[in-house]
Amino acid sequence: MLSLSVRSSGLPLLVLAALAVFAGPAGAACTDVAQPGVEWRRCYHDGRNLTGADLSGATLRDTSFQRARLAGANLTNANGFRTRFVSADMQGADLTGAEMSEADFTKADLSGAILRDADFRRARFFRAILRGADLTGADLEMADLLHADLSGATWIDGERVCGDGSIGLCE
Template identity: 65%
Template sequence: MDGRDFTRHDLSGARLRETSFQRAKLEGAVLVKADGYRVRFVSAVLNGARLDDGLFSDADFTKADLGGASLVRADLRRARFFHASLRGADLTGAKTLGAELLNADLSGARWTDGKTICAEGSLGQCN
């Protein structure tokens, strides 16, 4: 699936385990309740995508653009977000235990508590 265009596609409930979407376009895609265990979204564009209630533990979002994405109640345990953009994303209720956020841009993101909005310039943690 590397480099393919899934803009605004509905992949709700899809079983995507260990699939690679490197450099893929998933803007506005719907991945609600998708099983994305160990999926690779390296350098993928997921602006405005909906990953609500999805299983994305151990997924790799390195350098992915998740600006404005919804990850409400998503399972993101042990996921990697190295240098990813989560600007304005909604992480309400997301499970983030062990998630790696090295240099991830969390500016304007709604944090897991559903109340905190990360300050501009929040890199690697929500300030």
């Protein structure tokens, strides 16, 4: 039986126990090992080294990867709705079939990344580096590509390669 004694925080132990029980699974899952199908919702992985990690089929909704290293990572079929990859190193990452609508890739380096058939509706690529990236079949409806470097990227039609100096649009 729990005591109703008061801790130094001023809250009864019963209230503290209830807070611990009902804190939700999101906090506990944030410490799970990077692996296929991992469920990281509303987690902070800022600055973390996940180079080459296999996060295929992972749930990354509302998670933050600011300044994280995800070079060569496998994010195929991952769900990253509203996930933040601000200033992340994602060179050569594979996001084939990923659901990344409303994700923020501001200043992220996606050089050589595979973005085939991914959903980037309303995603933000402000000043992102997409040099040599493969955008074949990607959905960029209402995506913000302001000042994004698309030099050498394969465009969504799978046929056109953006010329050198393609900033903000594929020329």
